[in-house]
Amino acid sequence: MTQPVVVIDQLQKNFGSFKALKDITLTVNPGEVFGFIGPNGAGKSTTIRTLLGILQKSGGRATIFGQDVWTDAVAIHKRLAYVPGDVYLWPNLSGGEVIDLFLRLNDQAHTARTDALIQKFDLDPRKKARTYSKGNRQKVALIAAFSTDAELYIFDEPTSGLDPLMEEVFQQEVLALKAAGKSVLLSSHILSEVERMCDRIGIIRDGRIIETGTLDDMRQLSRTQVTVTTTLPLASIQSLPAVHHFDAPDAHKATFAVDSEALGSVMSALAPLGITALQSTPPTLEDLFLRYYNQEGGEADAQH
Ligand SMILES: Nc1ncnc2c1ncn2[C@@H]1O[C@H](COP(=O)(O)OP(=O)(O)OP(=O)(O)O)[C@@H](O)[C@H]1O
Numbered sequence: 473m474t475q476p477v478v479v480i481d482q483l484q485k486n487f488g489s490f491k492a493l494k495d496i497t498l499t500v501n502p503g504e505v506f507g508f509i510g511p512n513g514a515g516k517s518t519t520i521r522t523l524l525g526i527l528q529k530s531g532g533r534a535t536i537f538g539q540d541v542w543t544d545a546v547a548i549h550k551r552l553a554y555v556p557g558d559v560y561l562w563p564n565l566s567g568g569e570v571i572d573l574f575l576r577l578n579d580q581a582h583t584a585r586t587d588a589l590i591q592k593f594d595l596d597p598r599k600k601a602r603t604y605s606k607g608n609r610q611k612v613a614l615i616a617a618f619s620t621d622a623e624l625y626i627f628d629e630p631t632s633g634l635d636p637l638m639e640e641v642f643q644q645e646v647l648a649l650k651a652a653g654k655s656v657l658l659s660s661h662i663l664s665e666v667e668r669m670c671d672r673i674g675i676i677r678d679g680r681i682i683e684t685g686t687l688d689d690m691r692q693l694s695r696t697q698v699t700v701t702t703t704l705p706l707a708s709i710q711s712l713p714a715v716h717h718f719d720a721p722d723a724h725k726a727t728f729a730v731d732s733e734a735l736g737s738v739m740s741a742l743a744p745l746g747i748t749a750l751q752s753t754p755p756t757l758e759d760l761f762l763r764y765y766n767q768e769g770g771e772a773d774a775q776h
């Protein structure tokens with residue numbers, strides 16, 4: 473079996489008495505785009521900065537390419553590319569010079585691919601970095617990362633300053649990495665980006681991973697909204713264990729949420745009541761994530 477590229481096992485990070493990471497456990501497999509999502513302050517950047525050896529962990533284990541992220545950081549960095557959400561550039565260098573500097577720091581050369589990326593991202597590389605907007609600073613870091621031949625690419629909210637055209641270019645480039653068998657760890661608040669590109673997702677909240685899986689897995693875990701009208705009264709449906717938030721404006725019409733895996737059995741219970749109208753709406757990605765983001769406790773609450 474191939475080894476995972478990234479292994480994080482019960483990782484903890486404290487800042488003084490504040491526990492920023494309590495229990496982060498996840499793996500990124502070769503050739504996989506892993507989406508790392510969760511509310512502001514959940515611990516995504518802290519996890520990533522620990523992976524990069526910028527922060528030292530307080531507990532648990534984290535390896536990349538089977539090597540310890542703290543003690544083997546130098547060796548690991550030769551094989552990865554990283555783009556943070558807030559890109560710092562040397563103000564007196566031009567964008568082009570910064571790109572070349574980033575590449576040299578990673579033992580990489582400026583290639584035809586670098587020029588193609590500068591074109592694609594529509595960057596004027598002659599301007600001084602200090603004159604660049606936030607989006608243009610991000611483009612500089614993205615161009616350097618995408619023209620780096622690495623095995624693992626780590627992006628921490630890399631597109632927060634990009635316009636929709638550039639967001640599309642970013643997504644195309646990530647999909648090209650994936651097609652080339654590279655591994656990607658991407659933290660993002662842009663759900664469409666996550667939906668389109670990520671093979672698996674880890675949801676982080678309050679320093680813990682509360683769910684990991686494919687989007688389809690997560691949809692399965694969630695609920696379908698049902699509105700139904702029947703000829704016989706609907707009251708008996710309310711007590712089914714898979715039915716939640718039952719709301720009946722009258723005895724023959726109700727709206728409720730059904731655990732998606734129990735949809736079949738609920739339909740079987742409805743059928744003898746004589747269905748005259750039925751509407752069922754699967755959860756949208758936003759529904760799904762809002763519920764995870766808003767939940768108070770741990771996994772026990774994940775389905776509310
Ligand atoms: N150097 C630090 N010292 C003290 N607390 C910190 C430090 N860095 C991060 N934190 C705290 O750790 C928690 C996690 O922050 P982190 O930046 O990892 O969140 P995030 O998931 O990346 O959020 P966002 O979506 O806003 O980028 C926050 O409560 C933050 O205030």
Ligand SMILES: [Mg+2]
Pocket residue numbers: 516517518628629
């Ligand atoms: Mg962050």
